[in-house]
Amino acid sequence: MxxxxxxxxxxxxxxxxxxxxxxxxxxxxxxxxxxxxxxxxxxxxxxxxxxxxxxxxxxxxxxxxxxxxxxxxxxxxxxxxxxxxxxxxxxxxxxxxxxxxxxxxxxxxxxxxxxxxxxxxxxxxxxxxxxxxxxxxxxxxxxxxxxxxxxxxxxxxxxxxxxxxxxxxxxxxxxxxxxxxxxxxxxxxxxxxxxxxxxxxxxxxxxxxxxxxxxxxxxxESTPHYFAESADLFATDAPGRRATIYRNETWGDHLVVLANMNAEAEDVALTFRSPGRLGLQPGGTYAVLDVNAGECRRESGDELLRRGLAGGRVPGRGLKLFHLRRLPDDGPRHLWGGKRIAERRDASAGVLTLELQGPPGSEQTVIVAAGAEPNVEVRVDGAPAPFRLDPSRRTIHGAVRFGPAPVRVEVSTAGRDPLPEAPIPPGGPPRR
Ligand SMILES: [Zn+2]
Structure with missing residues (x-):
């Protein structure tokens, strides 16, 4: 050496x-x-x-x-x-x-x-x-x-x-x-x-x-369908606009990520090519929630699969999240807010019971697709909770604070009056 x-x-x-x-x-x-x-x-x-x-x-x-x-x-x-x-x-x-x-x-x-x-x-x-x-x-x-x-x-x-x-x-x-x-x-x-x-x-x-x-x-508990490997499943409409779709294997919900990699804000849209392989079904009704904006609408499965998802304006180098849930009947269903651990609907008693979990100490807006029955009462861990009805989005929603154990939310038709009305507050990151 x-x-x-x-x-x-x-x-x-x-x-x-x-x-x-x-x-x-x-x-x-x-x-x-x-x-x-x-x-x-x-x-x-x-x-x-x-x-x-x-x-x-x-x-x-x-x-x-x-x-x-x-x-x-x-x-x-x-x-x-x-x-x-x-x-x-x-x-x-x-x-x-x-x-x-x-x-x-x-x-x-x-x-x-x-x-x-x-x-x-x-x-x-x-x-x-x-x-x-x-x-x-x-x-x-x-x-x-x-x-x-x-x-x-x-x-x-x-x-x-x-x-x-x-x-x-x-x-x-x-x-x-x-x-x-x-x-x-x-x-x-x-x-x-x-x-x-x-x-x-x-x-x-x-x-x-x-x-x-x-x-x-x-x-x-979800299967990802990555932007880079899903050309046969779905497509976005221009370079720099990309999407990845997650399917929750427990609940059948979908989370659609529409991202804009370009510097300027652009409209981003997605079309489905093989919706069946994504677990999306024609027929029935889907609740489509723009998670960032708190906008929720209902679309028939046929329309959704035919037209795809119009994401609207996405900020430069930003993204939007869309949550899709198929509504199996005219009863209320949990859409968003907290992690859905369990959901039981007793149609004859008119009660939907949810178990939701969130980071302890966090407060989140829980959004439920409204059922056909307008007069409902909401209880959180047994106590009446001040939920609101958003009639244009056909949802009920309210703030829920999470602790170490899952929170029990009950939506029942025992209510004698319609809920007070208020729009869903925006749930996403601040707009830039
Ligand atoms: Zn060396």
């Missing part, structure tokens, strides 16, 4: 960050035959033995090309360390399995998203939030492998101007399977931390709107 055993080479060899004054790191090649990886694992073991660690984030789990061929005795001049990176990740996984089996192991992946590099992780942070050049590029690099059975994560923007803005990050998330949006706590305090500059004031309402929508629809 005529040189050094190891040398940092990424980021010019040294990485510091103004956000964290303790961050002063060297990056190097773990393929270096010098015991560095064993030393790192021994440090991990010691940390796990001494502290109550419940997860680890591994930055830059990237198969970079090592430039120190002679010093590291690499077989090729440009050596990508795939085998050694896998070995290191596997050893770390074994260390966690032995000492802290419940701990979550997450990496930042971007380069070589292949099994040897990323298979040892529970979750992947896609590209650390750097703006994907296009939706198609995002799908080609991250979306299509669907996390390889791990959880995919997206970041919104940070101190770097080239990271995704919050709203367009939700386009990637909701067009690409949902549940990937990940948050960093300092973003909640843009006035306290200088590096959170650029975090929009309406970020919390946006997060709440899109996270609650996914929670309430039940993404975990």
């Amino acid at each position: 005529n040189g050094y055993l190891w040398q940092g080479f990424n980021y010019g060899g040294r990485y510091t960050d103004s956000m964290d004054r303790y961050c002063d790191m060297m990056a190097t090649c773990l393929a270096s035959p010098n015991g560095l990886s064993d030393y790192r694992i021994a440090c991990n073991d010691r940390m796990l033995d001494r502290y109550d660690v419940d997860g680890m984030y591994i930055d830059d789990n990237l198969a970079y090309v090592c430039t120190l061929q002679a010093e590291h005795a690499h077989p090729e001049a440009a050596y990508d360390c795939l085998i050694e990176l896998h070995e290191m990740n596997w050893k770390r996984r074994q260390s966690l399995r032995a000492r802290r089996p419940h701990a979550v192991l997450i990496d930042h992946c971007a380069r070589a998203t292949v099994q040897p590099v990323i298979c040892d992780f529970d979750a992947h942070l896609y590209g650390e939030g750097y703006t994907f050049p296009s939706l198609e590029a995002y799908w080609a690099q991250y979306g299509a492998f669907k996390g390889m059975d791990a959880q995919g994560c997206l970041w919104p923007g940070g101190k770097d101007l080239d990271r995704s803005a919050t709203e367009v990050a939700y386009n990637y998330d909701l067009l690409g399977g949902g549940g990937q949006y990940m948050y960093i706590d300092w973003r909640l305090y843009p006035e306290k931390f200088a590096y959170a500059a650029g975090v929009a004031k309406d970020e919390v309402p946006i997060l709440r709107a899109y996270n609650w929508a996914q929670y309430g629809f039940g993404m975990y």
Whole structure:
């Protein structure tokens, strides 16, 4: 050996960050035959033995090309360390399995998203939030492998101007399977931390709107029909306008994501090509709810399948969510607000009983498709609740506060008077 055993080479060899004054790191090649990886694992073991660690984030789990061929005795001049990176990740996984089996192991992946590099992780942070050049590029690099059975994560923007803005990050998330949006706590305090500059004031309402929508629809029990793989099922009408449709396998509801990837606001519409394969049926009546606006209308199944879904104006790099539920008879049915855990209708007693769950402490508008009987009474956990009738949208709705256990909502025809009237309040993120 005529040189050094190891040398940092990424980021010019040294990485510091103004956000964290303790961050002063060297990056190097773990393929270096010098015991560095064993030393790192021994440090991990010691940390796990001494502290109550419940997860680890591994930055830059990237198969970079090592430039120190002679010093590291690499077989090729440009050596990508795939085998050694896998070995290191596997050893770390074994260390966690032995000492802290419940701990979550997450990496930042971007380069070589292949099994040897990323298979040892529970979750992947896609590209650390750097703006994907296009939706198609995002799908080609991250979306299509669907996390390889791990959880995919997206970041919104940070101190770097080239990271995704919050709203367009939700386009990637909701067009690409949902549940990937990940948050960093300092973003909640843009006035306290200088590096959170650029975090929009309406970020919390946006997060709440899109996270609650996914929670309430039940993404975990749904089948996605992705924009990139569904040309035979449905179509949007122009480049940059994309849709993904989720079908809830428990309830048969659909959530349609209509996204505009273009910079300016545009009208986005969708036509169905094989509605039967999406689980949409002709005949009958569908309640169609524009989740963001709180607009609800009824359409016959025949009309819906023939005309498709006209989404109206969608903001530049924004999206709209439409919830579709087929109404099986003229009784009331839950549409939106909270996660529907159970729904029972006793037609002879004139009672619809719902069990709904929401994040504890949250308050959401619960929307129910009104039945044929106009005089109803609504009780929440047994107590009369001030629900309102929106006659033009044929819905009843009211604010419900959620706690640790599911809330029981009863809609009965025991009411002697019609409910007071009021329009559904908008439920989506603030308009920009
Ligand atoms: Zn090397």
